[in-house]
Amino acid sequence: EVQLLESGGGLVQPGGSLRLSCAVSGFTFSSYAMSWVRQAPGKGLEWVSTISGSGKTTNYADSVEGRFTISRDDSKNTLYLQMNSLTAEDTAIYYCAKESSAYEANWFDPWGQGTLVTVSS
Amino acid sequence: SYVLTQPPSLSVAPGQTARITCGGNNIGSKSVHWYQQKPGQAPVLVVYNDGDRPSGIPERFSGSNSGNTATLTISRVEAGDEADYYCQVWDRSSDHYVFGTGTKVTVL
Numbered sequence: 001e002v003q004l005l006e007s008g009g010g011l012v013q014p015g016g017s018l019r020l021s022c023a024v025s026g027f028t029f030s031s032y033a034m035s036w037v038r039q040a041p042g043k044g045l046e047w048v049s050t051i052s053g054s055g056k057t058t059n060y061a062d063s064v065e066g067r068f069t070i071s072r073d074d075s076k077n078t079l080y081l082q083m084n085s086l087t088a089e090d091t092a093i094y095y096c097a098k099e100s101s102a103y104e105a106n107w108f109d110p111w112g113q114g115t116l117v118t119v120s121s
Numbered sequence: 122s123y124v125l126t127q128p129p130s131l132s133v134a135p136g137q138t139a140r141i142t143c144g145g146n147n148i149g150s151k152s153v154h155w156y157q158q159k160p161g162q163a164p165v166l167v168v169y170n171d172g173d174r175p176s177g178i179p180e181r182f183s184g185s186n187s188g189n190t191a192t193l194t195i196s197r198v199e200a201g202d203e204a205d206y207y208c209q210v211w212d213r214s215s216d217h218y219v220f221g222t223g224t225k226v227t228v229l
Contacts, residue, residue: 035218037164045156045164045207047218059216062122095163105211107154109166109175 002026002110004096009115016086016119022079022096022112030054030074033099033106036081038092039114048094049081053102063089086119093117123212125221132227139195141224143208146189151210153191155184159204167206168193195226203228 008020020036036048049060049070058070069082079096093114099106126144133139143153153171156164166175168184171191181196195202208221 037220044205044223045158045209045220047220050218061217100169104216105152105213107152107166107169107209108156108164109169111163111165113163 002098004098004110004112006094006096006112006115009094009117011118011120012086013121014087014119017082017084018086018117020081020083020094020096020115020117022081024077024079024096024098027098029072029077031102033102033104034070034072034079035097035099035108036070036079037095037097037108037111038090038117039095040089040092043092046092050099050104051079052104057104083117086117088119091117091119122215122217123210123219125208125210125219127206127208127221127224129222130225130227132229133195133198134229135198135200137198139198139202139226141193141195141206141208141226143191143193143221144189145191145210145219148189148191148210149187151186151212153184153186154209155182155193156207156209157202157204158207164207198226198228200228202226 005023035050051070067085071080095114097108097111155168158164171186172184
């Protein structure tokens with residue numbers, strides 16, 4: 001069974017940093033691209049970032065470009081999202097999601113249960 | 122940037138058919154995927170590549186895509202189908218994934 005388990009969320013002050021982790025099991029991690037998708041309270045889904053199966057290609061939403069960094073450790077079957085210079089607009093549930101291939105133009109299945117990030121003073 | 126527009130809400134009686142649209146410029150040239158999200162839960166894929174269903178998804182869920190509109194159709198709607206639904210595509214011009222604005226389906 002494919003499982004994704006996010007961790008690392010919490011309360012952080014504006015301007016602060018946080019690193020999210022997503023531990024996966026049940027599939028060959030290195031064979032699939034992975035993404036982070038967030039959902040602000042009461043709002044819709046917003047794609048944040050994706051990393052290819054090889055880890056060589058990354059893409060970011062304009063809203064986080066230059067502040068967030070996605071990475072993966074295939075030896076630990078873990079996906080990461082380093083978030084810097086956080087603002088209140090980054091407050092959201094952050095989901096990790098397995099993509100349907102190692103490359104691009106994928107769908108997301110399955111998703112983790114999400115981890116809540118709250119940016120507030 | 123590429124924009125996907127969905128109606129904010131849709132109400133349907135049990136046993137009837139719900140049709141949720143997703144509008145985008147020449148969306149028919151893209152592959153569209155659909156997700157169901159129930160309150161307090163993570164999204165679940167219900168249709169991929171315009172009209173294919175993952176294992177475990179009822180045949181009542183189907184999809185189509187042509188021109189500037191993609192559609193998710195839920196036949197014989199049940200109370201358990203009440204949820205938010207999102208469409209999603211890959212925008213090759215920006216190398217970004219894009220989600221639709223979401224549609225809240227209420228079963229009367």
